Structures are given as structure tokens and as C-alpha cells.
Amino acid sequence: MKKPQRVYEALEWASSFLEKNGREPRAADLLLKHHLGLSWTDFYIERREPLPDRVWEHFYRHVLRHAEGVPIQHLLGYEEFYGRRFSVSDKVLIPRPETEELVAGVLNWLKGREHATVADIGTGSGIIAITLALEHPSLQVTATDISNEALQIAEKNAGQLGASVSFYQGDLLEPLRHQAKKWDVIVSNPPYIPKTEWLALDPLVKEHEPERALIGEDEDGLLSYRAMARDLPTLLKEDGLAAFEIGEKQGNDVKELFQSALPEANISIRRDLNGKERMVFCENKKQ
Numbered sequence: 553m554k555k556p557q558r559v560y561e562a563l564e565w566a567s568s569f570l571e572k573n574g575r576e577p578r579a580a581d582l583l584l585k586h587h588l589g590l591s592w593t594d595f596y597i598e599r600r601e602p603l604p605d606r607v608w609e610h611f612y613r614h615v616l617r618h619a620e621g622v623p624i625q626h627l628l629g630y631e632e633f634y635g636r637r638f639s640v641s642d643k644v645l646i647p648r649p650e651t652e653e654l655v656a657g658v659l660n661w662l663k664g665r666e667h668a669t670v671a672d673i674g675t676g677s678g679i680i681a682i683t684l685a686l687e688h689p690s691l692q693v694t695a696t697d698i699s700n701e702a703l704q705i706a707e708k709n710a711g712q713l714g715a716s717v718s719f720y721q722g723d724l725l726e727p728l729r730h731q732a733k734k735w736d737v738i739v740s741n742p743p744y745i746p747k748t749e750w751l752a753l754d755p756l757v758k759e760h761e762p763e764r765a766l767i768g769e770d771e772d773g774l775l776s777y778r779a780m781a782r783d784l785p786t787l788l789k790e791d792g793l794a795a796f797e798i799g800e801k802q803g804n805d806v807k808e809l810f811q812s813a814l815p816e817a818n819i820s821i822r823r824d825l826n827g828k829e830r831m832v833f834c835e836n837k838k839q
């Protein structure tokens with residue numbers, strides 16, 4: 553491929569090349585904006601400008617690799633979440649916009665509640681814990697993950713973004729059990745995709761993101777929720793909140809299993825911006 557003269561020519565080529573290879577054409581904008589080091593506004597204004605050689609070299613290489621199936625976030629090394637840049641690798645789930653809605657729901661519940669204790673279970677790159685800590689600075693935030701490699705990335709993100717979060721290695725709520733206290737908020741985006749759906753996933757996801765962060769054990773994918781429901785009565789405060797991301801067909805089942813664990817709780821299924829059932833919020837009984 554001969555180097556195009558101008559920014560817009562490179563974009564035109566890359567968008568149609570990516571589309572032909574089954575990728576989102578918009579990925580071309582994200583990649584080129586990154587390599588030019590511009591804001592979105594400047595990126596649109598500077599379309600007719602000449603394309604520097606070095607930018608083209610990096611951009612061209614990334615377009616080819618993305619066409620082959622490498623996620624853009626792995627090429628760039630980051631993804632934006634709640635307006636901040638988080639480092640990611642193939643050891644953690646790439647942040648999804650739906651999870652911003654889970655965080656927004658928790659922040660809304662936390663309004664007016666100062667010095668609350670929050671635990672983010674299966675934190676991955678740390679997006680939920682770190683965003684909560686930064687958006688609501690009086691919180692005491694703890695995060696757990698079974699993967700040490702994920703925790704290293706989460707700790708790096710917390711350091712880069714200046715968030716104070718205590719990280720613990722362990723399976724789901726297990727690290728909390730040793731702390732002999734109850735929590736105001738327990739929040740989690742656990743692995744929930746049923747194994748039977750694994751094959752149907754986009755190769756971009758299947759081949760580049762950790763199976764352990766995506767696939768829920770048990771036939772229905774709900775093992776993580778079952779395990780957390782078992783421990784919630786001893787770990788969640790009487791007037792606390794437990795909030796979970798779920799798969800779009802899991803709302804009723806997840807609601808039912810938390811309702812039997814917390815019979816007094818007010819449990820609601822919430823939809824994401826695409827109208828899909830995506831979250832379950834359990835407000836424990838107020839005293």
C-alpha cells in the first residue's frame with residue numbers, strides 16, 4: 553500500500569479495508585486519532601492536512617493487525633472508561649460501556665452517603681473500583697480478583713489515576729471474609745456468559761480476552777452470582793447495596809437467587825441504554 557498524501561485519504565483506505573475484513577470501519581478513526589495525538593475536534597478539522605510518514609507507518613501496521621483480529625484496545629494499550637484512560641492487556645476484560653451504567657447507578661445510590669465502604673469483586677483492570685474512588689472520594693474502596701496478573705494492571709491504573717483502592721487476591725468474596733466487617737456496597741461485573749455461548753462470540757473477544765473473565769461456570773453461567781449470594785447475608789450491611797452486571801437473559805434468574813439470599817431486600821432489574829436487561833440492584837432492608 554502506497555502512503556496516502558493526506559489524513560482523509562488514509563482514513564478512506566483504512567475504513568474500507570477494515571470493513572472488507574469484517575471490522576468496524578470507525579476503528580480507523582480511533583487508530584488515526586491516536587497516532588496523530590489529536591483531540592476529536594482537531595482530528596476532524598485537520599482531515600485535509602498532509603499525513604506525516606511516521607504516523608502512517610504506525611497507523612498502517614495497526615490497521616493490518618486489527619484487520620487480522622487484534623482488538624484496538626490491545627494495539628493502543630488502553631480503553632476509556634467514565635472519561636478516564638485505563639491500561640488494559642490480554643489479562644483483563646476490555647472495559648465495556650455498559651459497565652459505566654453500573655457505576656453510574658452505584659454513584660447515584662451513594663449520593664449523600666459519606667465514608668461508605670465499597671468492595672468491587674473481580675475487578676479486572678480496576679475500572680469499577682477506581683472510578684468509584686475518584687468520583688466519590690470519601691469512600692473506602694476495596695477490590696478483589698482471582699488473577700494476580702489482573703491485579704497488577706488494576707494497581708497500575710490506580711497509581712496512574714491517583715485512586716486509593718486496597719487490592720486483595722482471591723476468589724470472589726473470599727478475601728472479604730477474613731476482614732470481619734460488613735460492607736455498605738458490594739459491586740461486581742463477574743464472568744457470566746454461559747459456556748454454550750462461547751463458540752458464538754466474536755473472535756475479537758474469544759481469542760484475545762481472558763476466558764476466565766467472561767465465561768460463568770454452571771450451565772447457565774450463573775455460578776459467580778450463586779457463590780456471592782451465599783456470602784452476601786454475612787458481608788452486606790443491613791441497609792447496604794449489592795449491584796451486579798448481568799447477561800441480558802439472566803435478569804429473572806439472578807433476581808430470584810439474590811431474593812432467596814436476602815429475603816427482605818428490594819431487588820430491581822435495570823436496563824442499559826440499548827434497552828437490554830443488564831444490571832441487578834439489591835437494596836438490603838433498611839432498619
Ligand code: GLN
Nearest residue numbers: 741742743744745765766
Ligand atoms: N459484556 C461482556 C460481553 O458480552 C461480558 C462481560 C462479563 O462476562 N462480565 O462480552
